[in-house]
Structure formats: structure tokens, C-alpha cells
Amino acid sequence: MxxxxxxxxxxxxxxxxxxxxxxxxxxxxxxxxxxxxxxxxxxxxxxxxxxxxxxxxxxxxxxxxxxxxxxxxxxxxxxxxxxxxxxxxxxxxxxxxxxxxxxxxxxxxxxxxxxxxxxxxxxxxxxxxxxxxxxxxxxxxxxxxxxxxxxxxxxxxxxxxxxxxxxxxxxxxxxxTFTVPASQTAAGSMDIFSHLCEQYFDRSDSNDVSKGMIEGLMQTVTRWAPVAINKPDSLDARANLMWAATNACSGLVGAGTESRWSCHAMEHQLSAVYDVTHGVGLGILTPRWMQYVLDHDESTAKLFARFGHRVWDLPVLGNVHNRAQEAIDATWSWIFGLGFGMTLPEIGIKDEAHFAEMAKTAAAGGLDHAYLPLDAQAVEDIYRASITPGIH
Amino acid sequence: MxxxxxxxxxxxxxxxxxxxxxxxxxxxxxxxxxxxxxxxxxxxxxxxxxxxxxxxxxxxxxxxxxxxxxxxxxxxxxxxxxxxxxxxxxxxxxxxxxxxxxxxxxxxxxxxxxxxxxxxxxxxxxxxxxxxxxxxxxxxxxxxxxxxxxxxxxxxxxxxxxxxxxxxxxxxxxxxTFTVPASQTAAGSMDIFSHLCEQYFDRSDSNDVSKGMIEGLMQTVTRWAPVAINKPDSLDARANLMWAATNACSGLVGAGTESRWSCHAMEHQLSAVYDVTHGVGLGILTPRWMQYVLDHDESTAKLFARFGHRVWDLPVLGNVHNRAQEAIDATWSWIFGLGFGMTLPEIGIKDEAHFAEMAKTAAAGGLDHAYLPLDAQAVEDIYRASITPGIH
Missing domain, CATH: 3.40.50.1970 (Rossmann fold)
Structure with a gap:
């Protein structure tokens, strides 16, 4: 810590x-x-x-x-x-x-x-x-x-x-928030979940206060977002999402961590250039970022596996790499279920003309100190991975 | 909520x-x-x-x-x-x-x-x-x-x-806190855990923000207390316990719950009359209180079972009552491992002369609105159950 x-x-x-x-x-x-x-x-x-x-x-x-x-x-x-x-x-x-x-x-x-x-x-x-x-x-x-x-x-x-x-x-x-449309409920829920991810994936794996509270909030969001989408006047769902959103970003659950908010840095460039919905951009980038991290640093498998167990309730069975991959797959499935487009072309981004410049700006925002340090090339790779369906 | x-x-x-x-x-x-x-x-x-x-x-x-x-x-x-x-x-x-x-x-x-x-x-x-x-x-x-x-x-x-x-x-x-003796570390950790229990066991089972964050803090305390006891200068252990203690009692994780702090009400009477260490008194009373609650209201089994799964990592196998009982047994084992006496006689309370009066005062502090409503007789039963070893 x-x-x-x-x-x-x-x-x-x-x-x-x-x-x-x-x-x-x-x-x-x-x-x-x-x-x-x-x-x-x-x-x-x-x-x-x-x-x-x-x-x-x-x-x-x-x-x-x-x-x-x-x-x-x-x-x-x-x-x-x-x-x-x-x-x-x-x-x-x-x-x-x-x-x-x-x-x-x-x-x-x-x-x-x-x-x-x-x-x-x-x-x-x-x-x-x-x-x-x-x-x-x-x-x-x-x-x-x-x-x-x-x-x-x-x-x-x-x-x-x-x-x-x-x-x-x-x-x-x-x-x-009963009158918030399903699409905005989905995007907002993804934003909450992303805030939690950004603070969860840090190198101080002994900070269990932070990780434990974040896992609890992640479970809350992943459980209640689909309910709010399908039953917009569910007070239980709306209350849990609203209070989770506040706690995800009050600074408390990130106290003692070192986080660089990689997906936010990348998404801000998407929004700046293409004016996409923030939560949707995060929903597309987050699983690709996770896959990129796991593929490029096997030492991160342990935390992804913990995330899979604590948040997605995956069993502690099999080797740590496979459990990490299952956690990322579970994340993908949950985001997919939110119902918005899961590739950049689906949200209207059909060219790659700005990727190099966007990646340079995003990486310059401190991503060399991120959970997995990312340079401009890495960010560009993640943008490109967001064009095609799926993460495998 | x-x-x-x-x-x-x-x-x-x-x-x-x-x-x-x-x-x-x-x-x-x-x-x-x-x-x-x-x-x-x-x-x-x-x-x-x-x-x-x-x-x-x-x-x-x-x-x-x-x-x-x-x-x-x-x-x-x-x-x-x-x-x-x-x-x-x-x-x-x-x-x-x-x-x-x-x-x-x-x-x-x-x-x-x-x-x-x-x-x-x-x-x-x-x-x-x-x-x-x-x-x-x-x-x-x-x-x-x-x-x-x-x-x-x-x-x-x-x-x-x-x-x-x-x-x-x-x-x-x-x-x-490196110089805090093992016995005080144990009693302090039990106090933290009790604060979390007091807020966790409430009737609003849809408050997942509160329950999720509390589960994360419970995992933190249960993981790190034995480390701090055995390795007093573990900065990881001491930092996690210290920050968990603060968050357990800042009011945040209990927001939106209705809790009456049953074990604290009962323990305050023990301390007032016998001047026992607060955390030790809580360690003796908490598992007896849990057992009393489960024995007297089967509808509480669901939350005890969730507590067992999320905090003690018990598998979701078997009927809900058995899982609830396993969760209480796991709680007992963890407290037992903290190393202090687990019966009232072991901490010097050898008579029952004051129990009736203590129970009356404790119950009067609002325990008729507790997770399981407790009257003076119920509190007295829990005091008496704390005389003999074990909870079964």
C-alpha cells in the first residue's frame, strides 16, 4: 500500500x-x-x-x-x-x-x-x-x-x-434515474465498471482494502446493471448503481494504489476525435486492453485470476493463466450483454487515420507508468484490436 | 437500501x-x-x-x-x-x-x-x-x-x-503499530471484524454496495490479522488492518443499512461490569450471537450462506442451512485462531450474578429492532451460551 x-x-x-x-x-x-x-x-x-x-x-x-x-x-x-x-x-x-x-x-x-x-x-x-x-x-x-x-x-x-x-x-x-434510457444506463454502468478496473489493476497486490472494496462494488455493478436495463424503475437496481458510481470515483477505493487509468486515457482520445459516448468507448476498449495486458505480461495473470474468482465467481480450478483468460472472457460477456456495439466500426469509427496521433497523445499522459506500461505503439495496437469482433 | x-x-x-x-x-x-x-x-x-x-x-x-x-x-x-x-x-x-x-x-x-x-x-x-x-x-x-x-x-x-x-x-x-503486542493485535482485529458484522447483518438484502464493500474489508481483516500476530513488523499486514479499521467505522460502509450493533450492545455490558477487553468480549459473543440468530430465524440462513461464500470462500454446495452453519463455524475457527480465551470463565467471568441486569440494559438499547430482535431473555441466553466451550 x-x-x-x-x-x-x-x-x-x-x-x-x-x-x-x-x-x-x-x-x-x-x-x-x-x-x-x-x-x-x-x-x-x-x-x-x-x-x-x-x-x-x-x-x-x-x-x-x-x-x-x-x-x-x-x-x-x-x-x-x-x-x-x-x-x-x-x-x-x-x-x-x-x-x-x-x-x-x-x-x-x-x-x-x-x-x-x-x-x-x-x-x-x-x-x-x-x-x-x-x-x-x-x-x-x-x-x-x-x-x-x-x-x-x-x-x-x-x-x-x-x-x-x-x-x-x-x-x-x-x-x-428511472427515466434514463437503456442505452445510457448501459453506458453509465460501463463507466462505473471501468473506474473500478482502472484502480483495481495496480501493482501493489498487498492493498486488500482497496481491492476488496472494489471487488464488492464490481459485483454490485455487474449484478444490477442488467436489472436496471430491463426494469428501469427498479429502485434496488437504480440505488445500487447510483451509490456504486459515487463510491467508485470518490478517491476512497483507490487510496493507496498507483493507477494511471489506461482505458480512460485511450477513450478520451476516442471521444475527443469522434465524440463517441464515453461509456461505450470504454466498453469497447476495456476487454481489448485486458487481453493486451495478459498477452504481454504473464505476471498479471494472478490478479486477473483473482478478479475472475472474486468478481465473476469463477471457480479456482485449472492453471492461473487459463483462469485469467476466463476472467477476461467473462468481462467481455458482461459488457456484450449491455447491448451496445462492441467494435469501433459499429459506433461509426470506420477509418484509422487518427489512430497514430491519438495513441501518441494517450500514451503521453503517463501510460509509461501504467499497470502494464503502454507506449504509443501499444495504444495503437489496442485501437486496432477494437476494430475486429471478439478478443481472441 | x-x-x-x-x-x-x-x-x-x-x-x-x-x-x-x-x-x-x-x-x-x-x-x-x-x-x-x-x-x-x-x-x-x-x-x-x-x-x-x-x-x-x-x-x-x-x-x-x-x-x-x-x-x-x-x-x-x-x-x-x-x-x-x-x-x-x-x-x-x-x-x-x-x-x-x-x-x-x-x-x-x-x-x-x-x-x-x-x-x-x-x-x-x-x-x-x-x-x-x-x-x-x-x-x-x-x-x-x-x-x-x-x-x-x-x-x-x-x-x-x-x-x-x-x-x-x-x-x-x-x-x-509494529510494537502492538499479539494479544492487542488480536483484540483489535476482532473489534474491526465485529464492526463489519454489525453493519453486514441487516434486513435490506438489496444493499449490495454496503454488503460488497464490507465483504472486501472482512476478507482483508481475516487474511491479515494472523499475519500481523505472527509477524508484528509486517507493513503489509499492519497497513491493511489499520486502513480496514478506519473504513469499517467511518459510516460509509454502513450507509443505507439499518443496524443495531447487537454484539456491541451486549459487550458494552460485559466491559462495564467486568472491565474486560472490548475485542475479546466481542470475540466470545459474536459466534454465539450468530448461532442464536440462525437457530431462531431460518430466514437468516441465506445471508449467512452468502457471508460464508464471499468472506470464507466456502463453496456454494449443499443446502442453504448447512452453508450458513459452515459460515458460522468458519467464523468461530478464525476467532479461535486469534488466540484469546473463547469462554467467559477463561477471561475471569465465573459468576452469572449480573447477567439478568446486564441483559436488561443491553436489550433496552434498541435490540428490539435488531437484525434478529433480542429481548432481555435472549441476551441472557447468549451470555449463558458464552460460558461453555464451542457453539454446538
Whole structure:
């Protein structure tokens, strides 16, 4: 186990707390609110009107239209609106919360918000507006961490920023996710699972606190994602996915590990260039990455075999390599069952023209220190392996 | 999953951070320090002198001699010393941190500190001094929660208090536990395991986030406790036990569950009347409690069987009752292996004179809403079952 520090003061209200507590929580920070949200879904399902009704009497300015893979131009628009605000209220999924985080961080910054996305030290020096959020999608876990991923399409860039504070208060009501379509439930579940994989596969195999808690969360996601997809108003399924998403990304289960988030680094390039759904990109890349790792470093078989036993309930029978392969196959099967395309061509990526450049950028993000160190060639190989069906 | 709120702002510094950061952290709160510690162990192992050296120039007042099962008179003595202090620094195990918590809470209270132990609402209204701690024993998890257990021998009382805040900053360096004797390592590990059991056995069987993370922590404790007992300077073992202890009691893994801590309620009476080591009392009671539960409610077999599979790696073979029994037997074997006495007479409790009264008090603490509701007679039966060897 590596030394670590952990401090996470987000105040979580999980369940049916919005009606009773939202106005009080927001009022604690002030009356001038910047309300940030995405497209039409919260207008369609009534959440927008519910929030407006609950905040009657507050001075509310709105920023609508935050897109998936949120763009820096949306953030810039938000910063202009945020300057005289007391508090930012984000209502949406990870994209909305991510954008709101950077808006809150840049509200009193004189330069361009993109500076704070790319320069983590500079971001830490800002006085961030307090952020309250209402989560509408179980996926990124943005509701309990300082991270935000922002894209700049003008330079095909997708960058992970670090804000000075996590959200002050996050409302998580799983009932709000009953209306999430199956495809987004699937992509969100894959995102959760990937966050867990990224932290699980590290070299400190003595960190059983981390590995044990992650295995428990992996079992939770793999059990409940299919239920939520098939029965969207299952409160048990939605609650388990939502709380697993938060815990997967709060920093706690990764404490003491050394992880480089290889699949995320590779997927961010896919999203930046092709604007694909993050979770779908991860679903395609993750089993190929696993296969590449096992094929290139037999010493990883032991951890894959443990993963197979603890997460997929595979028996401890046969040699460790075969058990590792079965674990990867089981991972493939579960992702396949989520129902989205499992090759790049199926999600519209039919050329390889950008692979070399994408691989270079992804590898440069620290993948030389990943679980299996990856150079640009290795990343390119994994992209290419994602074109053809299957992993064998 | 039940609705819940979760907010835990303790700043954790896990690893080798004390030398570089202690003075800075304490100075953040002020120069006037109340240093609280226990017996001679931190003087013998050099930690006391190290802390004094690091805090050269601070105005330090000391309260030594906090005992296991900390007594209200020690708290009262601390409150007298705390009134002009800026910060309380606790150096020790759970007893020291518990006492320091209540001292910090009562520092500016006009009445008797015991009022704040028994009246949780009154305690919440106090302005608590900031508390910094250095943990020297992996057990109670007091370093990341608001709880404190205080005894008043004059009335055979042992009561769980709730303070307004958890520790502000907790330093956890597993190297500090290398000198913990095997018997205390065993008792501490049993305490961790019991905290996990108390939260695991609840009726909301759909809360897989909680159950999954707890299973991971249980595996961690059961794997590493014997290692730490046999090889006290195993950093892997000490680190896993220390971080598992914190996570077992931070409130996170119990979020969304409804638990009544049956074994703790029963053990607190044992400790209050006979002053036994908390972890040892739990080790004796826990398997008897499990057996009583299974014997009296067959519907609990399913969860015991899951516990057996996930924690003890028992195969999913045979009927659910037998698998449940095997899980309880496996629990017994592990506790037995920790090396302390497994019957009440072995730890010096040779009469039953107080059982009826103890059982009445324990049951009155909400055990009518426990996983298996327990009345005074049931508790008395469990005490009596703890006199004879074995559980069958």
C-alpha cells in the first residue's frame, strides 16, 4: 500500500431529500444561483420545474445546453454568468456537474477558463464558488470528487481538470434515474465498471482494502446493471448503481494504489476525435486492453485470476493463466450483454487515420507508468484490436 | 437500501507523514495544545518524545493515563485542562481518541461532561475544539467518526456518545503499530471484524454496495490479522488492518443499512461490569450471537450462506442451512485462531450474578429492532451460551 492522503467533505443526501432540503441547502450559500443543466430531459421528466418551484424567491440565472463530453465554450458561457453568483446548482449527469465545477472554479479568474483545465496548479489557487448538485445519471461519480473532464473540439482535446473543491452538497435520488434510457444506463454502468478496473489493476497486490472494496462494488455493478436495463424503475437496481458510481470515483477505493487509468486515457482520445459516448468507448476498449495486458505480461495473470474468482465467481480450478483468460472472457460477456456495439466500426469509427496521433497523445499522459506500461505503439495496437469482433 | 446522509470531513494522512506535517497541522488550529495519551507504551516506544520534539515551541498541557474503556473521570480531568486550549491532540488507540473527543466537546460546556455522553442532542449543540490524532492501534476506527464510548464505573455504565465533529485530521502510520503486542493485535482485529458484522447483518438484502464493500474489508481483516500476530513488523499486514479499521467505522460502509450493533450492545455490558477487553468480549459473543440468530430465524440462513461464500470462500454446495452453519463455524475457527480465551470463565467471568441486569440494559438499547430482535431473555441466553466451550 502506498502512502496517501484522503479528504472528501462532500455532503451526500441519498434518497428522497430534495423536496425537504434543496432550498435550505442552497440558501445556506446565498440567494444568487447559477442553475446549470443539459438538454431537454429534465424539462420532459419534470425535474426542471420541480427545482424552479422549490427555489421560488431565489435569484436564478440559467445556463442550459451542457452537452455530453462538455465543451469549453459552454464553460466560458457559464463563467460570464457566474461572476455575481453565490452558488452554482448543477442538475444533470457527469457532464453537467463537470462543466459546473469548472465554471465555479473559473468564476473569479481573470483569464480564459481553459487555462484552469490544463494547469492543475493554477486551478488549485482559485476561490471556487460552492457547488450543489442533483445527480440524474449513475455513471461518472463527479458528485463526490474534484475532477472534471472538458473538451475543446477546436484542438481535438479532452482534458481532465482538478478543481479546488468537490461539490459541497450532492443530492442523489435514484428515483430520478428511472427515466434514463437503456442505452445510457448501459453506458453509465460501463463507466462505473471501468473506474473500478482502472484502480483495481495496480501493482501493489498487498492493498486488500482497496481491492476488496472494489471487488464488492464490481459485483454490485455487474449484478444490477442488467436489472436496471430491463426494469428501469427498479429502485434496488437504480440505488445500487447510483451509490456504486459515487463510491467508485470518490478517491476512497483507490487510496493507496498507483493507477494511471489506461482505458480512460485511450477513450478520451476516442471521444475527443469522434465524440463517441464515453461509456461505450470504454466498453469497447476495456476487454481489448485486458487481453493486451495478459498477452504481454504473464505476471498479471494472478490478479486477473483473482478478479475472475472474486468478481465473476469463477471457480479456482485449472492453471492461473487459463483462469485469467476466463476472467477476461467473462468481462467481455458482461459488457456484450449491455447491448451496445462492441467494435469501433459499429459506433461509426470506420477509418484509422487518427489512430497514430491519438495513441501518441494517450500514451503521453503517463501510460509509461501504467499497470502494464503502454507506449504509443501499444495504444495503437489496442485501437486496432477494437476494430475486429471478439478478443481472441 | 434505506435513505441516508453521509458527510465525513476527516482529513486522513496515511503513511509516513507525521514528521513532515504534524507541527503544521496543529499550528493551523493554534499554539495551545492539550496532549492526551494513555499509559507508558508511547513513552517506551519513543512516540511521545517524537511528538514533543516535533511540537517544540508549542504551549503544551498534558493529560496522561487514559485507560482502556475510558472513564468519565479522565474526561472530566481533561475538560479542566482544555478550557483555554486551541486544539486537542490525541496520541493513542480508540480509548484515547474517544476520551479526547468528549473532552474537546465538553471544553466549553458549563455542566458535567457526563451530560454530553448521555444526551446526544445536547452534545450536538456544543462548540467542539478541533481534534487532531495520531493512531497507534488498528481497532476502533474512532479516527474517522463522531462516536466515543465512555464508562462510568460508579454506575456500571458504558455509553456511546456522539460528538459534533469527527477528528479534523488523523495521522495513520501503520509503522506505529509494529510494537502492538499479539494479544492487542488480536483484540483489535476482532473489534474491526465485529464492526463489519454489525453493519453486514441487516434486513435490506438489496444493499449490495454496503454488503460488497464490507465483504472486501472482512476478507482483508481475516487474511491479515494472523499475519500481523505472527509477524508484528509486517507493513503489509499492519497497513491493511489499520486502513480496514478506519473504513469499517467511518459510516460509509454502513450507509443505507439499518443496524443495531447487537454484539456491541451486549459487550458494552460485559466491559462495564467486568472491565474486560472490548475485542475479546466481542470475540466470545459474536459466534454465539450468530448461532442464536440462525437457530431462531431460518430466514437468516441465506445471508449467512452468502457471508460464508464471499468472506470464507466456502463453496456454494449443499443446502442453504448447512452453508450458513459452515459460515458460522468458519467464523468461530478464525476467532479461535486469534488466540484469546473463547469462554467467559477463561477471561475471569465465573459468576452469572449480573447477567439478568446486564441483559436488561443491553436489550433496552434498541435490540428490539435488531437484525434478529433480542429481548432481555435472549441476551441472557447468549451470555449463558458464552460460558461453555464451542457453539454446538
Amino acid at each position: 502506498k502512502d496517501f492522503t484522503y479528504y472528501n467533505p462532500t455532503d451526500i443526501r441519498f434518497g428522497d431529500y430534495i423536496d425537504a432540503q434543496l432550498a435550505k441547502v442552497v440558501a445556506h450559500f446565498g440567494q444568487k444561483v447559477l442553475l446549470v443543466y443539459g438538454g431537454h430531459s429534465i424539462k420532459k421528466n419534470g425535474l426542471y420545474q420541480r427545482v424552479i418551484d422549490l427555489l421560488k424567491g431565489f435569484d436564478i440565472v440559467e445556463l442550459a445546453g451542457i452537452e455530453p463530453n462538455p465543451k469549453i465554450d459552454s464553460v466560458r458561457a457559464g463563467v460570464k454568468l457566474a461572476q455575481d453568483r453565490d452558488v452554482v446548482l448543477a442538475v444533470g449527469g457527469g457532464s453537467v456537474i463537470d462543466a459546473a465545477k469548472v465554471i465555479a472554479t473559473a468564476a473569479h479568474y481573470d483569464g480564459d477558463a481553459w487555462d484552469l483545465v490544463v494547469d492543475r496548479d493554477l486551478a488549485q489557487k482559485q476561490t471556487m464558488l460552492p457547488l450543489v448538485d442533483i445527480v440524474t445519471l449513475a455513471a461518472t461519480g463527479s458528485e463526490m470528487n474534484v475532477n472534471a473532464v472538458i473538451s475543446d473540439p477546436s484542438q481535438n482535446a479532452k482534458v481532465g481538470a482538478r478543481c479546488p473543491n468537490p461539490p459541497a452538497v450532492s443530492f442523489l435520488d435514484p428515483r430520478l | 434505506k435513505d441516508f446522509t453521509y458527510y465525513n470531513p476527516t482529513d486522513i494522512r496515511f503513511g509516513d507523514y507525521i514528521d513532515a506535517q504534524l507541527a503544521k497541522v496543529v499550528a493551523h488550529f493554534g499554539q495551545k495544545v492539550l496532549l492526551v495519551y494513555g499509559g507508558h507504551s508511547i513513552k517506551k516506544n519513543g512516540l511521545y518524545q517524537r511528538v514533543i520534539d516535533l511540537l517544540k515551541g508549542f504551549d503544551i498541557v498534558e493529560l496522561a493515563g487514559i485507560e482502556p474503556n475510558p472513564k468519565i473521570d479522565s474526561v472530566r480531568a481533561g475538560v479542566k485542562l482544555a478550557q483555554d486550549r486551541d486544539v486537542v491532540l490525541a496520541v493513542g488507540g480508540g480509548s484515547v481518541i474517544d476520551a479526547a473527543k468528549v473532552i474537546a466537546t465538553a471544553a466549553h460546556y458549563d455542566g458535567d461532561a457526563w451530560d454530553l455522553v448521555v444526551d446526544r442532542d445536547l452534545a450536538q449543540k456544543q462548540t467542539m475544539l478541533p481534534l487532531v490524532d495520531i493512531v497507534t492501534l488498528a481497532a476502533t476506527g474512532s479516527e474517522m467518526n463522531v462516536n466515543a464510548v465512555i464508562s462510568d464505573p460508579s454506575q456500571n455504565a458504558k455509553v456511546g456518545a456522539r460528538c459534533p465533529n469527527p477528528p479534523a485530521v488523523s495521522f495513520l502510520d501503520p509503522r506505529l
